[in-house]
Amino acid sequence: MDFPGLFNYWIVIALMMIGFYIVISQGNLVKKIFGLNIFQVSVFVFYISMGKVEGGTAPILAPGFATYTNPIPSVLILTAIVVGVATMAVGLALVVRIRDAFGSIEDDEIAKLEGDVT
Amino acid sequence: MISVHQPILQIVLPLMAAPICVILRNAFAGWLLALLVTGGAFVASLILLVHVVNEGPVSYAIGGWPPPWGIEYRVDGLSAFVLVTVAAIGFLSMIFARRSVEAEVAADRGYLFYTMYLLCFTGLMGIPVTGDAFNLFVFLEISSLSSYVLISLGTDRRALTAAFRYLIMGTLGATFYVLGIGLLYMVTGTLNIADLAARVPEMTHIRTVQMALAFLTVGLGLKLALFPLHLWLPNAYAFAPTVVTVFLAATATKVAVYALIRIAYTMFGGPTMFAVMPIDEVLVGFGLLSMIVGALAAVWQTNVKRLLAFSSISQIGYMVLGLGLADVTGLAGAVVHIFNHAMIKAILFMAVGCIIFRIGSADLRDIRGFAKPMPITAACVVVGGLSLVGAPLTLGFITKWLLLQGALDRNWWWVAVVIVAASLLALVYVWRLIAAAYLHPPSERVAAVREAPAPMLLALVALTVATVVIAIDGSLIGDFAVVTAKQLLGSGE
Numbered sequence: 066m067d068f069p070g071l072f073n074y075w076i077v078i079a080l081m082m083i084g085f086y087i088v089i090s091q092g093n094l095v096k097k098i099f100g101l102n103i104f105q106v107s108v109f110v111f112y113i114s115m116g117k118v119e120g121g122t123a124p125i126l127a128p129g130f131a132t133y134t135n136p137i138p139s140v141l142i143l144t145a146i147v148v149g150v151a152t153m154a155v156g157l158a159l160v161v162r163i164r165d166a167f168g169s170i171e172d173d174e175i176a177k178l179e180g181d182v183t
Numbered sequence: 184m185i186s187v188h189q190p191i192l193q194i195v196l197p198l199m200a201a202p203i204c205v206i207l208r209n210a211f212a213g214w215l216l217a218l219l220v221t222g223g224a225f226v227a228s229l230i231l232l233v234h235v236v237n238e239g240p241v242s243y244a245i246g247g248w249p250p251p252w253g254i255e256y257r258v259d260g261l262s263a264f265v266l267v268t269v270a271a272i273g274f275l276s277m278i279f280a281r282r283s284v285e286a287e288v289a290a291d292r293g294y295l296f297y298t299m300y301l302l303c304f305t306g307l308m309g310i311p312v313t314g315d316a317f318n319l320f321v322f323l324e325i326s327s328l329s330s331y332v333l334i335s336l337g338t339d340r341r342a343l344t345a346a347f348r349y350l351i352m353g354t355l356g357a358t359f360y361v362l363g364i365g366l367l368y369m370v371t372g373t374l375n376i377a378d379l380a381a382r383v384p385e386m387t388h389i390r391t392v393q394m395a396l397a398f399l400t401v402g403l404g405l406k407l408a409l410f411p412l413h414l415w416l417p418n419a420y421a422f423a424p425t426v427v428t429v430f431l432a433a434t435a436t437k438v439a440v441y442a443l444i445r446i447a448y449t450m451f452g453g454p455t456m457f458a459v460m461p462i463d464e465v466l467v468g469f470g471l472l473s474m475i476v477g478a479l480a481a482v483w484q485t486n487v488k489r490l491l492a493f494s495s496i497s498q499i500g501y502m503v504l505g506l507g508l509a510d511v512t513g514l515a516g517a518v519v520h521i522f523n524h525a526m527i528k529a530i531l532f533m534a535v536g537c538i539i540f541r542i543g544s545a546d547l548r549d550i551r552g553f554a555k556p557m558p559i560t561a562a563c564v565v566v567g568g569l570s571l572v573g574a575p576l577t578l579g580f581i582t583k584w585l586l587l588q589g590a591l592d593r594n595w596w597w598v599a600v601v602i603v604a605a606s607l608l609a610l611v612y613v614w615r616l617i618a619a620a621y622l623h624p625p626s627e628r629v630a631a632v633r634e635a636p637a638p639m640l641l642a643l644v645a646l647t648v649a650t651v652v653i654a655i656d657g658s659l660i661g662d663f664a665v666v667t668a669k670q671l672l673g674s675g676e
Contacts, residue, residue: 088351101354108362115369141317145361148324152354155331159347166340179341
């Protein structure tokens with residue numbers, strides 16, 4: 066198999082693990098949101114990679130081209146990108162409100178202020 | 184006879200009403216609109232259920248694109264059943280909502296509350312009817328994103344952090360779900376659930392398909408708060424405005440259970456898949472853990488809302504257990520329990536809403552003796568509590584009977600022992616609630632309050648009477664569940 070091979074999928078796994086690790090390890094709420102976003106982006110790359118047909122062009126009917134890339138995964142990911150943007154917006158808005166209410170965006174400091182939370 | 188467009192009606196109505204609600208900029212008008220729309224959706228879904236039970240599944244091609252190319256909405260017995268449950272709770276919560284929202288949500292945000300409520304309702308109504316696996320994800324996220332906002336509207340500042348944690352865990356779950364669907368699409372090239380159901384069971388030996396089921400199960404496990412993925416739930420339910428807790432506790436996790444049944448049984452062919460990859464045993468294991476851990480945690484809570492939230496985790500365990508038993512009785516138990524638990528939790532959280540509205544606290548020590556000034560609320564707590572424990576003549580008894588039978592059919596007597604143990608633990612925490620109501624003399628603060636306002640009581644009593652009436656002739660819902668379970672298992676053969 067030549068160079069690209071499964072390269073995209075290794076990128077997907079790497080991005081996914083980086084994002085997931087940031088969500089778990091970072092105490093800063095904004096960084097958590099960005100980690101979550103990287104995690105979601107890895108799935109976007111996954112979908113777009115699987116739709117690619119080797120030697121295929123953009124899926125537009127034109128004379129002289131018979132092989133097209135599958136457009137459906139890309140379209141699905143447009144939807145997922147919108148969901149991702151919405152999630153990020155709601156998440157960051159919540160961080161703003163949390164800062165107003167607690168005066169901090171660090172997980173451990175907030176936990177102290179919250180008291181009895183398990 | 185129903186209209187061709189009936190299956191999409193109960194989705195489009197609330198979706199269209201939500202932006203109108205923003206334009207109205209008035210809490211009362213917003214409430215009225217939400218009440219009308221949820222009421223309309225309830226009637227429409229009832230008509231649909233009757234039609235489906237009598238004449239078989241309905242299929243609707245959105246935009247006229249025939250499935251499997253276009254998005255299909257497909258309503259069969261199970262989806263119509265879940266649809267009616269969600270719509271009924273959504274409607275009754277709206278009858279209950281007005282005074283409670285006025286008391287617990289800032290006045291200038293009232294109309295936004297109803298907007299978000301309608302969007303959340305749209306999402307939860309969409310999941311049962313859709314016949315497209317990716318569309319299911321979209322509805323899942325419509326309902327989840329709006330529920331993060333709804334939870335953050337609670338008065339306690341801890342509502343914000345609870346919503347944030349739910350957002351993180353919920354999004355991880357949804358992303359796992361998308362990944363699972365992507366893996367399935369790679370192998371089959373289709374997203375239509377009926378189409379997948381025809382192809383996937385023959386591909387169970389392929390590693391990609393097995394990974395897809397693993398991702399989908401974990402993703403939905405996060406959404407339905409299966410132990411150990413339940414950490415977001417207790418605070419989210421405890422600090423959200425009570426109406427939100429009533430609605431989400433009764434419907435959101437149940438709809439996720441529905442999605443898991445759909446995926447494990449309809450899409451993957453149930454037992455055929457389990458023979459290759461024993462997800463059923465994994466689900467039984469975590470279901471049992473959920474039952475015990477949730478009930479144990481509930482026993483120690485002093486805040487009634489948190490107590491009921493942990494009880495929800497325990498009850499989710501019963502449903503997942505029934506799902507994992509993978510035979511007709513076990514699966515029927517899970518289906519009955521979806522309805523049963525939706526009713527019970529709506530009753531109990533509405534009762535807590537009444538208590539908070541009058542007494543201003545949900546702490547067991549503050550509400551001692553509330554049965555004296557609020558006899559009707561207390562009576563509803565007793566009925567709901569008995570059903571939660573599974574006392575005979577309640578819906579809870581039917582569930583537990585079916586689950587016990589399912590466990591014994593598979594010769595797993597130790598599962599039966601755990602079911603009984605979890606029910607005894609449920610008896611302990613329900614008893615604490617009932618003891619607080621009846622066995623203590625009311626303090627001066629409690630004695631001075633009155634019974635809850637009429638609309639709140641109306642919703643509460645209507646639900647309570649409905650559970651009692653349905654439980655009296657339990658064979659009706661029991662038979663329906665057995666037929667549904669047979670259909671689900673039949674599709675895998």
